[in-house]
Amino acid sequence: MLENLFASRIDIKTKSRLVGLFPDNNFADNISFGGGCPDEQLFPAKELTAAYQDAVCRQMNHAFQYHDIKGPERLREYLAARAQAKMGISKVTADDVMLTAGGQQGIELVAKLFIGKGDAMAVEAPSYVGALAAFDAYEPTYYQIGMENDGVNIDQFESILKKHPEIKLFYTVPDFHNPTGVTMSLKKRERLVELANKYDFVILEDTPYRDLRYHGQDLPSIKSFDTEGRVIFLSSFSKILTPAFRLGWLVASPEIKEQLTNLKLAEDLEVPYIPSATVDSYIANNDLDQHIEDLKDLYRAKLDTMYRALKQNLPAGTKVSHPEGGFFFWIELDPEIDTTSLLWKQSVPDQHLIYVPSESFYPNRDIKNGMRVNFTGSTIKQINDGCRRLRAVIDSAEISLPELSLAI
Amino acid sequence: MLENLFASRIDIKTKSRLVGLFPDNNFADNISFGGGCPDEQLFPAKELTAAYQDAVCRQMNHAFQYHDIKGPERLREYLAARAQAKMGISKVTADDVMLTAGGQQGIELVAKLFIGKGDAMAVEAPSYVGALAAFDAYEPTYYQIGMENDGVNIDQFESILKKHPEIKLFYTVPDFHNPTGVTMSLKKRERLVELANKYDFVILEDTPYRDLRYHGQDLPSIKSFDTEGRVIFLSSFSKILTPAFRLGWLVASPEIKEQLTNLKLAEDLEVPYIPSATVDSYIANNDLDQHIEDLKDLYRAKLDTMYRALKQNLPAGTKVSHPEGGFFFWIELDPEIDTTSLLWKQSVPDQHLIYVPSESFYPNRDIKNGMRVNFTGSTIKQINDGCRRLRAVIDSAEISLPELSLAI
Numbered sequence: 001m002l003e004n005l006f007a008s009r010i011d012i013k014t015k016s017r018l019v020g021l022f023p024d025n026n027f028a029d030n031i032s033f034g035g036g037c038p039d040e041q042l043f044p045a046k047e048l049t050a051a052y053q054d055a056v057c058r059q060m061n062h063a064f065q066y067h068d069i070k071g072p073e074r075l076r077e078y079l080a081a082r083a084q085a086k087m088g089i090s091k092v093t094a095d096d097v098m099l100t101a102g103g104q105q106g107i108e109l110v111a112k113l114f115i116g117k118g119d120a121m122a123v124e125a126p127s128y129v130g131a132l133a134a135f136d137a138y139e140p141t142y143y144q145i146g147m148e149n150d151g152v153n154i155d156q157f158e159s160i161l162k163k164h165p166e167i168k169l170f171y172t173v174p175d176f177h178n179p180t181g182v183t184m185s186l187k188k189r190e191r192l193v194e195l196a197n198k199y200d201f202v203i204l205e206d207t208p209y210r211d212l213r214y215h216g217q218d219l220p221s222i223k224s225f226d227t228e229g230r231v232i233f234l235s236s237f238s239k240i241l242t243p244a245f246r247l248g249w250l251v252a253s254p255e256i257k258e259q260l261t262n263l264k265l266a267e268d269l270e271v272p273y274i275p276s277a278t279v280d281s282y283i284a285n286n287d288l289d290q291h292i293e294d295l296k297d298l299y300r301a302k303l304d305t306m307y308r309a310l311k312q313n314l315p316a317g318t319k320v321s322h323p324e325g326g327f328f329f330w331i332e333l334d335p336e337i338d339t340t341s342l343l344w345k346q347s348v349p350d351q352h353l354i355y356v357p358s359e360s361f362y363p364n365r366d367i368k369n370g371m372r373v374n375f376t377g378s379t380i381k382q383i384n385d386g387c388r389r390l391r392a393v394i395d396s397a398e399i400s401l402p403e404l405s406l407a408i
Numbered sequence: 409m410l411e412n413l414f415a416s417r418i419d420i421k422t423k424s425r426l427v428g429l430f431p432d433n434n435f436a437d438n439i440s441f442g443g444g445c446p447d448e449q450l451f452p453a454k455e456l457t458a459a460y461q462d463a464v465c466r467q468m469n470h471a472f473q474y475h476d477i478k479g480p481e482r483l484r485e486y487l488a489a490r491a492q493a494k495m496g497i498s499k500v501t502a503d504d505v506m507l508t509a510g511g512q513q514g515i516e517l518v519a520k521l522f523i524g525k526g527d528a529m530a531v532e533a534p535s536y537v538g539a540l541a542a543f544d545a546y547e548p549t550y551y552q553i554g555m556e557n558d559g560v561n562i563d564q565f566e567s568i569l570k571k572h573p574e575i576k577l578f579y580t581v582p583d584f585h586n587p588t589g590v591t592m593s594l595k596k597r598e599r600l601v602e603l604a605n606k607y608d609f610v611i612l613e614d615t616p617y618r619d620l621r622y623h624g625q626d627l628p629s630i631k632s633f634d635t636e637g638r639v640i641f642l643s644s645f646s647k648i649l650t651p652a653f654r655l656g657w658l659v660a661s662p663e664i665k666e667q668l669t670n671l672k673l674a675e676d677l678e679v680p681y682i683p684s685a686t687v688d689s690y691i692a693n694n695d696l697d698q699h700i701e702d703l704k705d706l707y708r709a710k711l712d713t714m715y716r717a718l719k720q721n722l723p724a725g726t727k728v729s730h731p732e733g734g735f736f737f738w739i740e741l742d743p744e745i746d747t748t749s750l751l752w753k754q755s756v757p758d759q760h761l762i763y764v765p766s767e768s769f770y771p772n773r774d775i776k777n778g779m780r781v782n783f784t785g786s787t788i789k790q791i792n793d794g795c796r797r798l799r800a801v802i803d804s805a806e807i808s809l810p811e812l813s814l815a816i
Contacts, residue, residue, distance in 0.1 A: 262424035
């Protein structure tokens, strides 16, 4: 009876997109291609625990006190240097780096800064479900831009911008896109910044997978082409070190960073000292880039295994992306197949297999025949077994279609 | 030039209330009555470090993985039992308890759930500045209810409710109020729930200081009188254990808790395992209530010291609250004194003393002659010295008033 007191944002989305996304699968032989989890065997637990002790001992009891909104200076200096060396972003200092509670908080703060009810924003379609959930709460009017093998359809985007110059924000995952796995080409990165300058919008460049390239050559970040402070570069330690400390970071122009900092102050007051100082100490005393190379060697084998297994098991003509890095493949099945229904009615109960159905990744939930499958969180054996189960799931869908038609 | 793209919430508040609240005071002999910091000598650093190791060892590498939005079951069971035993809230189970990133996130999520642009809400005047900052972002229309020695002016509140039945949310700190230090009487707690039922609004009962009573008898929580699920009870470990883990908790009706959880999912995805499991392990292996008794013994001495020192040093006729617990005293000076100007022009540069001026605590920043002073973060000697400095600061204000008039 209290629902009448909820803000209008709750009327629009009574359920978050993130609720019920991952079904319980308590079977002993369950396989999950669902979440975006790192392989936990590679977490440097011993080194992180030593780093925790170092972080606490350096400040003694003061470690457990309130701290400030900025977080460790040395860590922000390291990230500024990393942004220059690895992302091609020029003239970044520690003051340009803002630490956030995971990449997710960065997305949420950008939504809060730019989006009011009915404000126009553009997203890749499909797009990262967690970002859509964060944007949903501020009630944007979404414009969906299709994806191609080399990233967002930039011609389509420009024609939408011509019709809707009120678009003020574009959210993109240019490297090993979530959910499709594709990478935006160099030309499209340059052209995107030109469009932002011409049509006066801001780009949120979300790059949690950027460091995890298993094949091919690195590309400069979109931010590296930024001439007017319109690109917010967002990254995270969740995929390359651990998600447990909820530590993300972003690089933005001073006017944007100042407002994001003010909004963060009102959300959670500070960057927690212990997690951020632990990551700082880990980096000072270990070789993060060598750790990333170890991750890449393992994940490369998993990606190659899954690509072969999908090719072997999926029906002829099924579209599958072929990522050069990241965490995910994207599969498009026969347009008549509803992968949400398939997940709950066949995949989980019959095959004990979890994936994420495509509808979650579209603002309007209107594309039903795709799925995102993750390969980093499973073992090589689970990847091969899971792809065989996926074949059985899809076969059962195709067989049951005529019966479903009759039933309707 | 990108400001034209910001959402309207940023136009209203280009500066967060929390920005510049605490001036730098780098003098060797600085004394801060400003923040709301616990005495860090009493943080159980050794026990918390042991608890961290236990939390990590229990899950090994899995500790560093993503976890869920609920947080440790055993911790929520403990908090449910605590809510029943210490807050007088009946029939609370682990499922009714939600963990948040500090109490601050609880306030922010409640704002997000209930407040849209122009929605009416009531706050105590003065009120906790961090809560006002969280509400500001959702652009409420504020109604200010005055404070009395036994809590909010409930008759004034009812007359405002009669004129503005559209008020949908009331935010209160009933125990050792931030910033005034006063405690809401039993009668007012009961009557507040009656008003909420009659005028159809929700109460956010924020209780970070509740466990820290140094004199007098505990009162039941407002939530304990709740008959219609209208009260959200919010608490935190920041003041009784450590603020470093950013761990708060709330008890709410299922329909409210479900929506708050959905909103949290979209903000930061999860309750971080390591901090929450560390607190869980600390509680399982230590006596939190004995730790709180230790805190109370020290803070009682500090409160009594500051009360005596304020009485000795403040000009005759100055109003000072006399709290029975918590972290703060509230001082009201001559109506002609502007404590913000006094802070920056005299208190910091001349006396190296920090306090928080009253204007920060009012939605409209229109009351200038008050100040909040904290006693928990200073030593006994600093409290006595600081109160003598405060006398000098106030004396200088009174002396300079005629000159200021002339200058204008």
